[in-house]
Amino acid sequence: MHNNIKFLQGNEACVQGAIYAGMKFFAGYPITPSTEIAELSSAMLPKIGGKFIQMEDEIASMAAVIGGSLGGLKSMTATSGPGFSLKQENIGYACITEIPCVIVNVQRGGPSTGLPTSPSQGDVMQARWGTHADHPIIALSPTSVSETFELTVKAFNFSEKYRTPVILLMDEVIAHMREKVIVPNEGDMLVIDRKKPQVESDEYKAYEYTEDLVPAMANFGEGYRYNVTGLVHDETGFPVNSTSEAERLLNRLMGKINSNLDDILIYEEYLIEDSDILFVTFGCMARSTKEAVNNLRNEGIKAGMFVLKTIWPFPEEKIKQVSKDKNMIFVPEMNLGQIRQEVERLVKTDCNIYGINKANGEIITPEHINDYVKGVLGKCLAE
Amino acid sequence: MPSRIIKNNFRVDRLPHIWCPGCGHGILMRAIAVAIEESNLDKDKVCIVSGIGCSSRAAGYMDFNTLHTTHGRAIAFATGLKVANPDLKVIVISGDGDASAIGGNHLIHACRRNIDITTIIFNNNIYGMTGGQYSPTTPNKEKGTTAPYGNIDKAFDICQLASGAGATYVARSTVYHVNKMVEYVKKGIKHKGFSLVEGVSACPTYYGRKNKKGSAVDLIKEMKHKFIDISAKDKLSKDDVKNKIFMGEFKDVKEPEYIEEYFKIIDMFKKEMSI
Ligand SMILES: Cc1ncc(C[n+]2csc(CCOP(=O)(O)OP(=O)(O)O)c2C)c(N)n1
Ligand code: SF4
Secondary structure, eight states, X not given: OOTTEEEEEHHHHHHHHHHHHTEEEEEEOOOTTTHHHHHHHHHHGGGGTOEEEEOSSHHHHHHHHHHHHHTTSXXXXXXXXXXXXXXXXXXXXXXXXXXXEEEEXXXXXXXXXOBTTSOOOTTHHHHHHSSSSOOOOEEEOOSSHHHHHXXXXXXXXXXXXXTSEEEEEEEHHHHHOEEEEEOOOTTTSOOOOXXXXXXXXXXXXXXXXXXXXXXXXXXXXSSOOOEEESSOBOTTSOBOOOHHHXXXXXXXXXXXXXXXXXXXXOXXXXXXXXXXXXXXEETTHHHHHHHHHHHHHHTTOOEEEEEESEEESOOHHHHHHHHTTOSEEEEEESSSSHHHHHHHHHOOSSOEEEEEEOOSSOOOOHHHHHHHHHHHHHHHHHO | OOOHHHHHHBOGGGOSOOSOTTOTHHHHHHHHHHHHHHTTOOGGGEEEEEOSSTXXXXXXXXXXXEEEOXXXXXXXXXXXXXXHOTTSEEEEEEEHHIIIIITHHHHHHHHHHTXXXXXXXXXXXXXXXXXXXXXXXXXXXXXXXXXXXXXXXXXXXXXXXXXXXXXXXXXXXXXXXXXXXXXXXXXXXXXSSXXXXXXXXXXXXXXXXXXXXXXXXXXXXXXXXXXEEGGGGGGOXXXXXXXXXXXXXXXXXXXXOHHHHHHHHHHHHHHHHHO
């Protein structure tokens, strides 16, 4: 009955999820704390007829993943901090050429080689704005090992459905923690494949403006010969140097994500309704925060939390809604306030917004959160 | 009326190309088309992958699956494409700067892996697209817009580089010796493993002008005299080869190919499962 109950590490759950979603190609370059993802992929993929390749660096890995996806295989790469920086140019390429792929970034302390083995949540903004210019992106962040499995499947699904690179923004705590995972049977979880062209090859427009804003994708070798370029291109895929086409393309790229927020935004609400103070949190911080919320409740302080599972696009309307009537918002995160700034941008009330931050490689404990909150509350009462 | 070669292999509606008058890149692009045509390949399986540069613009003109990537990364994109679908005939077109400067790491590692990709390098000894800066193949003492007093770097010999890194077919020709170019590209396509064909090109606009080499025709004429076939090497005296550059086939060997080796691993599990 329960032979699919597994005791997995976050990084392992990521690979299992990827294979469940149909991953058949992985290209990567080892870096702590993401390395186990490459190692397990290299062991598992040949067993299912898939392929693993260790490339010469992260730039090459990202390039190979795009090539692999265009060649018809669901493709993934995994990296950490400095490697994520290296991938950025080609992530931008995947955005404009609309090639589905998944990029896992198990964050580590930085900048630069920083803190290789310590946890961090410092790449929130790099996930959003790491590549140049304006473009949409989807980034998901799991709070547990079993959620890592689930969100990896969703990352592949979003990438295929919306023809876009999707970033799985993990942290070292989740990546290296072991927890129970009930691996779903085939068919239990939805698996989405890219939309294929239904027209003759001479009628195919690789970047057609369809109603859903997502063009059908022919893989190379399937009889539709077309051009793929990172330059601004028209519906046929050929470069154009026209302001109106540039605007049209960017509008469609943004539109295909922004018009599907209901589908893309994943979040969890915990004891928000009657709460006075609200936490906004993500990744491993959701765990410390949950315990802090429970502790505060036990002491009669009405706390609640909002957990972002989809980090990008940012759930703007939802944040506005849940922060209404709250006296205070606390944003604990293992960086110097990257999510807090997003919240501040959105919440324009008298409500005070406080960051609880650490970027020194140390996890923020529930006690630390409790003490911080009580410190602020005490000060307010004194005033 | 476009010729049969043009009609069969080019996106006629994308022509004329935007290369400067006298640029050698068009001659090399046509040589590749002729080689593909004469190799009787299934057009739907041919993929042309290019990087960024004047040379890399070739992909857009050619009527195959074409992938115009980021600067220097064409070979890495091509690697993923080929591994994902080994039925594809993957041909990379790259400039000397694209392939040996920013893309140098990918070039040597693709050679080392001996993955079944054919890479053709349009070597005009300069960065054309960005306006004539010196590249890793600009000869020592020659000029570029970023080497106004003469280049002090030592130039790469791309064929030696590829041979040393493990490519299993390596050849060089020029836009003057265009029939040889066709022959080598054909052999490269047929070769199982990583093949590299260097096509020496002419950039009259920047390289020619900066180094006072005369007209486009003068540049191409110079190739006629400067390049001698490697097969004649033993018969030539030191004086004969002074100031000359070798062309021809430098390497043609059989070695295990990357994807074939990978399939052996996959097959291992297939067998295990069938027991
Ligand atoms: C990451 C990056 N760096 C720099 C450039 C600018 N750039 C475009 S083409 C080019 C050089 C191309 O030279 P080469 O490969 O020799 O080809 P050619 O134009 O001479 O045919 C450079 C430096 C770029 N597009 N991307
Ligand atoms: S700049 Fe040089 S390489 Fe580029 S198109 Fe003109 S002649 Fe050719």
